[in-house]
Amino acid sequence: MASKGRGRLSSLDLLPEEARDDVIWAIAELNTRERTQADILFELNDRLAVKGIDPISRSAFNRRSMRLAKRSMQIDERRHIYAGIAERLTPEEVGKADLVLGEFLKTLIDELLDGDGLASKNAMELARAYKDTVMAQRHSVELRDKAEAQADAKLKKAVDEVGEVVRKTAGISQETLDEINRRLGAI
Helix, strand or coil, rough: CCCCCCCCCCCCCCCHHHHHHHHHHHHHHHHHHCHHHHHHHHHHHHHHHHHCCCCCHHHHHHHHHHHEEEEHHHHHHHHHHHHHHHHCCCCCHHHHHHHHHHHHHHHHHHHHHCCCCCCCCHHHHHHHHHHHHHHHHHHHHHHHHHHHHHHHHHHHHHHHHHHHHHHHHHHCHHHHHHHHHHHHCCC
16 A cells, blocks of 8 residues: 655745744634635735745645634534533443444444555554543543542541431431431432
């Protein structure tokens, strides 16, 4: 499989180091989506002119803008998809989610290999990404379980302290307090 490489550098990529802050500014302006691309390019070229740097063509800026817009839409789409799924990823469901994610990545790898769009190195990177994702999910569940255990311990301690005060002042029996604790443990 032939590697595509990094491709040809654009005029934005070839700008000198002193123009980097201006390019970053332009990208940030594109991402805010409050001004037109033409206005941003005009101001970027003004900034470059002040520094004695040749202007960026409309077509080069448009290509970069289109790539950024595509990435931004992909990120937004993923965020909305994951927001809808996140509330359903309870500790009990994480194991199922791991399986689904694993099968999804396997299918993706197969499709990319069939289309000559993925080298074996890329497949290995996807496998590592899957492994890291699973490990992160498990770590998240462990942290949540630990926090829940700490909250349960604090609640039990508070109930015991309040129960002792109530037992002494109101005459509630130890058996009644034990029953309250048993029922709280079942929640």
